[in-house]
Amino acid sequence: MGASQTRxxxxxxxADKTGFSLEQIENLHKRFQRLSDNEETxxxxxxxxxGSCEEIGFEQFLMVMSHFRPPSLKTTEEEKEAMRKEKxxxxxxxxxxxxxxxxxxxxxxxxxxxxxxxxGDIEQETVKxxxxxxxxxxASTNVPHMAPDEFYEGITFEHFEQILKGLEMETKMYxxxxxxxxPTLSCGNSxx
Amino acid sequence: xxxxxxxxxxxxLPLTGLMxxxxxxxxxxxxxxxxxxxxxxxxxxxxxGETRGDSHHQTNSTAHKKAFPxxxxxxxxxxxxxxxxxxxxxxxxxxxGFHIIPGVxxxxxxxxxxxxxxxxxxxxxxxxxxxxxxxxxxxxxLYLLPPIILDAGYFxxxxxxxxxxxxxxxxxxxxxxxxxxxxxxxxxAVCRLExxxxxxxxxxxxxxxGTIVSAxxxxxxxxxxxxxxxxxxxxxxxFGESLLNDAVTVVLYHLFEEFTHEGTVTVVDAVxxxxxxxVVSLGGILVGAIYGVLGAFTSRFTSHTRVIEPLFVFLYxxxxxxxxxxxxxxxxxxxxxxxxxxxPYVEANVSHKSYTTIKYFLKMWSSVSETLIFIFLGVSTVAxxxxxNWTFVIVTVVLCLVSRVLGVIGLTYIINKFRIVKLTKKDQxxxxxxxxxxxxxxxxxxxxxxxxxxxxxxxxxxxxxFFTVIVQGMTIRPLVELxxxxxxxxxxxxxxxxxxxxxLDHLLTGIEDICGHYGHHHWKDKLNRFNKxxxxxxxxxxxxxxxxxxxxxxxxxxMKQAMMLVESGSAAKLPTIVSSVSMQNIQPRGPARxxxxxxxxxxxxxxxxxxxxxxxQKTRQxxxxxxxxxxxxxxxxxxxxxxxFRRQRVEMERRMSHYLTVPANRQETPPVRKVCFExxxxxxxxxxxxxxxxxxxxxxxxxxxxxSLLNESSQRANQSSEHRAKxxxxxxxxxxxxxEEQDQLKxxxxxxxxxxxxxxDLS
Numbered sequence: 001m002g003a004s005q006t007r008x009x010x011x012x013x014x015a016d017k018t019g020f021s022l023e024q025i026e027n028l029h030k031r032f033q034r035l036s037d038n039e040e041t042x043x044x045x046x047x048x049x050x051g052s053c054e055e056i057g058f059e060q061f062l063m064v065m066s067h068f069r070p071p072s073l074k075t076t077e078e079e080k081e082a083m084r085k086e087k088x089x090x091x092x093x094x095x096x097x098x099x100x101x102x103x104x105x106x107x108x109x110x111x112x113x114x115x116x117x118x119x120g121d122i123e124q125e126t127v128k129x130x131x132x133x134x135x136x137x138x139a140s141t142n143v144p145h146m147a148p149d150e151f152y153e154g155i156t157f158e159h160f161e162q163i164l165k166g167l168e169m170e171t172k173m174y175x176x177x178x179x180x181x182x183p184t185l186s187c188g189n190s191x192x
Numbered sequence: 193x194x195x196x197x198x199x200x201x202x203x204x205l206p207l208t209g210l211m212x213x214x215x216x217x218x219x220x221x222x223x224x225x226x227x228x229x230x231x232x233x234x235x236x237x238x239x240x241g242e243t244r245g246d247s248h249h250q251t252n253s254t255a256h257k258k259a260f261p262x263x264x265x266x267x268x269x270x271x272x273x274x275x276x277x278x279x280x281x282x283x284x285x286x287x288x289g290f291h292i293i294p295g296v297x298x299x300x301x302x303x304x305x306x307x308x309x310x311x312x313x314x315x316x317x318x319x320x321x322x323x324x325x326x327x328x329x330x331x332x333x334l335y336l337l338p339p340i341i342l343d344a345g346y347f348x349x350x351x352x353x354x355x356x357x358x359x360x361x362x363x364x365x366x367x368x369x370x371x372x373x374x375x376x377x378x379x380x381a382v383c384r385l386e387x388x389x390x391x392x393x394x395x396x397x398x399x400x401x402g403t404i405v406s407a408x409x410x411x412x413x414x415x416x417x418x419x420x421x422x423x424x425x426x427x428x429x430x431f432g433e434s435l436l437n438d439a440v441t442v443v444l445y446h447l448f449e450e451f452t453h454e455g456t457v458t459v460v461d462a463v464x465x466x467x468x469x470x471v472v473s474l475g476g477i478l479v480g481a482i483y484g485v486l487g488a489f490t491s492r493f494t495s496h497t498r499v500i501e502p503l504f505v506f507l508y509x510x511x512x513x514x515x516x517x518x519x520x521x522x523x524x525x526x527x528x529x530x531x532x533x534x535x536p537y538v539e540a541n542v543s544h545k546s547y548t549t550i551k552y553f554l555k556m557w558s559s560v561s562e563t564l565i566f567i568f569l570g571v572s573t574v575a576x577x578x579x580x581n582w583t584f585v586i587v588t589v590v591l592c593l594v595s596r597v598l599g600v601i602g603l604t605y606i607i608n609k610f611r612i613v614k615l616t617k618k619d620q621x622x623x624x625x626x627x628x629x630x631x632x633x634x635x636x637x638x639x640x641x642x643x644x645x646x647x648x649x650x651x652x653x654x655x656x657x658f659f660t661v662i663v664q665g666m667t668i669r670p671l672v673e674l675x676x677x678x679x680x681x682x683x684x685x686x687x688x689x690x691x692x693x694x695x696l697d698h699l700l701t702g703i704e705d706i707c708g709h710y711g712h713h714h715w716k717d718k719l720n721r722f723n724k725x726x727x728x729x730x731x732x733x734x735x736x737x738x739x740x741x742x743x744x745x746x747x748x749x750x751m752k753q754a755m756m757l758v759e760s761g762s763a764a765k766l767p768t769i770v771s772s773v774s775m776q777n778i779q780p781r782g783p784a785r786x787x788x789x790x791x792x793x794x795x796x797x798x799x800x801x802x803x804x805x806x807x808x809q810k811t812r813q814x815x816x817x818x819x820x821x822x823x824x825x826x827x828x829x830x831x832x833x834x835x836x837f838r839r840q841r842v843e844m845e846r847r848m849s850h851y852l853t854v855p856a857n858r859q860e861t862p863p864v865r866k867v868c869f870e871x872x873x874x875x876x877x878x879x880x881x882x883x884x885x886x887x888x889x890x891x892x893x894x895x896x897x898x899x900s901l902l903n904e905s906s907q908r909a910n911q912s913s914e915h916r917a918k919x920x921x922x923x924x925x926x927x928x929x930x931x932e933e934q935d936q937l938k939x940x941x942x943x944x945x946x947x948x949x950x951x952x953d954l955s
Contacts, residue, residue, distance in 0.1 A: 031708050068703055070612040091692070094699075115694055116740055130746050134687050163688045166681060171613050173696055175704050176711055 014059065018066035024177045028065060032058050070174035084170045085161070091173075092160050102154030105135055138163050279325075282313070283563040301665045303415040303566050307658070310570015317571070324575040327568040332635045333517075336565050339557035340411055341524050342509050344435065345531030346554060352428045355712075359607050359615075360429060363623070364436035367599045368406055372444060374595040375588070376402030382587050393645060396457075400448040401649050404637050405592060405656055407441040409630030410434040410524075412657075415562055416628060416665045423678040426619055430626040438524035439473035445636060446520065476522035480529025483512035487530070488537035488731040495733060501546040502553060505538060537731040540744070544751075565631045572634070573654050579647035588652040589659050592629070600624040618675050625668060628660040629653075690745050 011025045020028070036042040041055040056064075067090045071080055095103045095111050109131040116122045139152045142159040155163075267274075286309050290296055296305070317324040353360070376399035383393040413434045417427055447465045451457050487508035494501045509530045516526035539547060600623050608614045615623075637653040640646045672679075701713040 028707070031706075034708070035706070065703070065707070068700070072614070091695075111695070112691065112742075115691065115698070116742060122740070122743070126743060126746075130687065130691075130742070133746070133750075134691060137686055137688055163686070164692055166686075167689055167692065172693075173700065174612060175700055175707065175713070176612065176709075177707070178709060 014062055018062050019069055020062065020066065020177065025062065027178060028062060029058060032061055065177075068173065068175050069177065071170050080170050084168070087169045087173045088161055088164060089157065091164075091169075092157050100154075102156050103160070104154040105131065108135055108155070279567075280560060280564065283567050284560065286567070287559075287563050297419075299666070301416050301419055301669075303412065303562075304662045304665055306563055306566035307570040307661065310567040310572075311574055312570070313567070314571035314574030318574055324571050325568070326575055327565075327572045327631065327634060327638070329635045329638050332565070332568075332631065333523075334514075336561045337411070337632070338510060338513050338523075338527060339554065339561045340414065341435070341513075341527045342506075342531055343554040343558035344410060344414060344431070345528035346505075346509075346535055346550075348528065348532060349424065349428060350532065352424050353432055354716075356425065356428060356432070359611065360432035360436060362603055362607055363429065363433040363600075365440055367433065367603055368408075368437045368440045368444075370599045370602075371406030371592075371595050372399065372402040374402075374598075375406055375591050376400075378591050378595075379584075379587065382583070386583055394452075396448055396452045397645055397649075400445070400452060400640070401645075401652075403441060403444040403448060404633050404640075404649075405588065405629065405653055406595070407437050407629070407633060408434040408627045409632050411562060411565060411632070412628035412630030412661055412665075413626060415566070416661070416668060417626065420669050420672050421680045422622065422672060423680055425613075426622050426626075426677070427680070429619075429623055435524060435528055436473075439469065439476065439522040441632075441636075442520070442522050443469045443472050472520070472522050473525055475519065476516045476525035477529040479516045479519075479521060480512045480526035480531075481533050483508045483515070483526075484530040484533030485731070487534045488541075491534075491538045491541040492731060492733040494541070498543045498546055501542045502549045505534065505550050506553070508534070537728075540732045569631055569634060569657070573658075576650060576654075577647050578651045580651055581648055584648060585652045585655045589656055592656055592660075596627045597624045600627075618677055621675070622668075622672070622677060625664060625671065628664060629657050630661065631657075633657060685745075687746060687749060690742060694742055 008022070011022055011029075014020070014025055015022055018025075032042070041057045042061070043055045044053065067087055071083055075083065092103070095107055097107055097110070098104065109128060112131045112134070113122075113127050116127060135152075135155070138155050138159055142162055143152065283306075286306060287302070290302055290305050314324050376395075379401060380393065380395050380398040383398065408430070410431065413430055417430065443465065447461075447468065451461070487504055490504050490508070491501060494504070509527055512530040513523045513527045516523040538550075542550070600620055604615050604620050604623075633653050634650075634657060637646075637650050640649060697713065697716070701717045704711040704713050
């Protein structure tokens, strides 16, 4: 009795923090158990990668997942704005592997490269050209008049927001979190 | 000045336009009534011909010898094509007129104006007493409707369509069913209550009537929504619904028509009806998909006969439509499926010109069809036999509105439970208000065989159509403004958005995998993989079959920009360059980067050293003769022209690289050249800390102090190699950017000018 009570309390706590409902948290917890082979944390398969950590616990798992919640009918305009900012922040941090607050050209190139990596042999030149074009676009939209000597350091978060304004992230970046448990994919700890 | 001229022109233009139109109308009407006249002509000419023939037979020289007709009149010969062309010409001139006359466009949608013109023409014809052409069902369904549907299907925005597929299907199927039964049932009740003329109406006829009048019409929706530029979601909801409800309409129509002949309905029939629905819709889609695949496959081999490529697209699609109609499947869905399946592969295969041709021909045909449909609608209204019954008509109109509103509200309530991005009240209102009826309803009504009720039904149908198109069509624009509904996003897709859309796709698929359920993205990903692995290989010619979508998007964008550059002429006339940011602003420059210098091969290093030495020694000799104080003056004067030339080139290349981001010339980094001296004694060391010679000089020297020195020294070194520099500049401008970025920049840092050309000489 005591154990389940603390668990519901814990879930309630998490629910307040992340905005999930209790059933959804329950569901995600089950999934987490499966992914982590019933341990407390999920271990990183590639621990040496830049910007990754060794292992994550359930709370961190939930925090990441909460970025993918959709807006509901009752979300007000300000809440939608805040949600959009939060999602864009998430994406920005994904790109900014150097953790310096800007996405440099090198980092952006890496993003494009990864995006095209599964499509067979892509020439390095094309990747570079595309990343350069994208960077150029960001620079010209945000800082229209730069003298030839100036150097555009990298995409800051404000510029990032500006350039992706049209996509309306809060309506695109979400997945459906289920309240009931469905037969799940048996991928477990498989690597891609 | 031009505006003034235009204003003057436009004021006199309506007048001339009007006169021209009236003239044309009379010519046309005269031709329509020529049926009567031509008959006389024929009978008249024949006896004359006979006598002529007789006289010839008799003798060579006859008493009454008829003169050889220099100019004769034979209208019968070309009557049909002539009239068709005249009709189409009239329709297009009307369309032209509406766009020239200022101000009309904003108040009245084009469809209303066209109906008005049709009424006018019909009235004139009737007044003269001629036979007005009616909107023949065969003409409508076989010739006028397909171009519009093909245009809609080929350019259907796939992403929003598939994302909202569930909602669209619910509206199309359940909504239409609801409308049909509600209207049919209520009409029947009203007829029973009313009695009198209406008493004879049986329930099945009412249901049939309900079917015809409840279907939202794609032509009308397109015509009206085109002009109000509403946001993508609402547009695709209403439009998608109007396309997909064709299956329901077809099934119900045939079902009820059969039943009216039979007289009785059994449960088996009802079940068969449901089965029929699935057969009709899925069969239609299958037929369309098959033809689509065939079309895509054919386009793979057309690289040598580019001229006929568009024809394949049109013909395969038309065949899909006709084949579906043969089996009484849904022709519209077949056409849509064909266009959707064919498009990505055809676009990858055909030439740019063919693509443009396809686009413009489709737009042209659909425009003409739409115009003709509305005009004919007006003409047929005047012509057709009418049986006006106040109660019936008014009740029909009211019921249509009420049932639409109720249906949308009820369905949205259910749908919102499943949708993530819910439909707000504003959205619901627009969806309900946008349910326009149009010519399909009219044609289906025309097909009715039960002549007793036919006229009454037709009148009611026409009234509903007029009401929705005119009243709702006219008021929807101010309502959209009033309710501040979101408009369509005007800006073009940027490459950043494209990158991130793709990125999101992958990201969300991954997250869905983590959460462990088969969601929307999972299936989309599977479909894409299947497409890439198998389908593309078969249907796309050559190398483009392996090109990922991002790259084709990028190439398309580059081509557009290049064409824009070419069209705008020389660099001097380039349109407002919004920003002066160019490649050099992004490319990180020397000091900002701390990159490891890769090793060059020994032999190369030797050669570089040799050249450097040769170059430097010359300059060193020169340099000795200068004193520090003279430095400032001479180099500038000597080099002014060169500097100017270089600056111009930088300007030009910056502009070009703004548009063509394929790195034109990475060389442009150094206006400040990183050539520096350590001391005069060290010959080789044109060094900063990053030279390939491996000798680190001062570690990151005090750059600010050294800058002026650097500038001067670069100018100095310029002198000697000035001659060479000019030649190399020209050469360099043509050098393609194949070398390693590192080498170039390094060398350009160390040698004032001759950058990669050194390597060219060496290699």
